[in-house]
């Protein structure tokens with residue numbers, strides 16, 4: 001495996017790692033047994049349905065021909081994986097990077113993850129001005145945020161293209177048999193794909209949920225699946241999973257309450273968001289779990305750095321380090337002696353190492369994950385690595401990693417309020 005996992009500054013002894021590794025072996029057997037519910041993602045990279053993959057790639061080419069902008073509608077696990085991949089591999093903010101030519105592929109925007117009219121209205125303007133396709137993703141088909149966004153954007157699409165032509169610009173990814181979105185997709189003849197029954201939203205990025213929009217955006221999904229497969233069969237994998245999972249579990253047991261994911265390249269902003277949902281919904285139940293949070297460095301060192309260094313030590317840090325960023329720059333003489341002539345990546349690295357030293361000296365446990373470079377193959381490895389370690393630590397904590405009963409409660413309360421307005 002190509003990721004480097006360093007737990008030497010996490011304050012975990014070899015003894016603790018050895019003790020935990022037997023439990024982890026059992027958990028891995030359970031995950032791979034195929035008998036546990038919602039574990040379809042475990043063997044997924046080894047059992048790719050080539051026919052379906054071909055259909056996804058064909059649909060992606062049609063989308064690329066049809067539109068300048070693809071609006072991906074979904075929330076939580078139905079959009080965060082794609083957003084993380086687009087952010088990491090295509091571009092972030094308005095910056096397009098890492099080898100995906102912006103003029104060959106549609107730009108990707110996201111809807112259905114907020115109920116802000118300001119945001120949605122801007123997307124209506126895009127439909128009026130540009131050639132647009134919609135990709136609606138919802139396993140249940142009835143989550144309120146994406147349902148609203150889809151209805152609003154679809155109306156505008158129909159206004160512009162007419163019903164029949166609009167239907168050819170709508171792609172749906174949902175349950176194979178049930179739900180209103182499945183009914184609509186079949187009735188209106190949208191090109192559609194299924195979310196597998198045995199894979200939940202936050203573990204679904206390597207299914208059509210992520211594969212179709214990522215392929216349309218120009219991301220090499222075959223390489224991503226190959227990365228996940230390489231991770232699944234890696235001989236070093238067990239050891240790394242044991243180390244990271246053991247460290248997380250031991251730190252929770254020692255009283256730590258938060259895991260803070262820290263990154264030094266903004267390209268990882270949405271990967272960190274994806275991690276937050278993965279760990280938050282998997283572990284946070286029955287009064288248990290580590291609270292996952294994320295910080296973007298060095299920006300957040302100038303807002304949260306003080307707390308990290310000297311505040312209440314309720315957390316540990318997991319640093320996501322990209323060894324070789326996709327671009328680099330040499331700092332000019334005018335920036336001053338300390339930095340002049342050095343590359344920004346060297347300076348960013350020095351900042352990371354300085355922060356790790358300072359925080360370690362203050363007694364904060366730090367785990368470091370080195371990613372050689374951001375490409376589709378490594379991204380596939382990252383997804384599979386974190387999905388598996390998350391499932392392992394959830395089982396060690398004694399909770400079911402694959403349900404999210406608590407999320408339903410706010411939905412019920414919101415429905416009550418909605419019926420009163």
Ligand SMILES: O=P(O)(O)OC[C@H]1O[C@](O)(CO)[C@@H](O)[C@@H]1O
Pocket residue numbers: 075076077078137138139140141142143146201202281404407
């Ligand atoms: O794909 P759906 O059914 O719209 O669900 C979206 C998301 O909502 C949740 O059910 C709750 O947040 C997530 O688990 C899921 O990823």
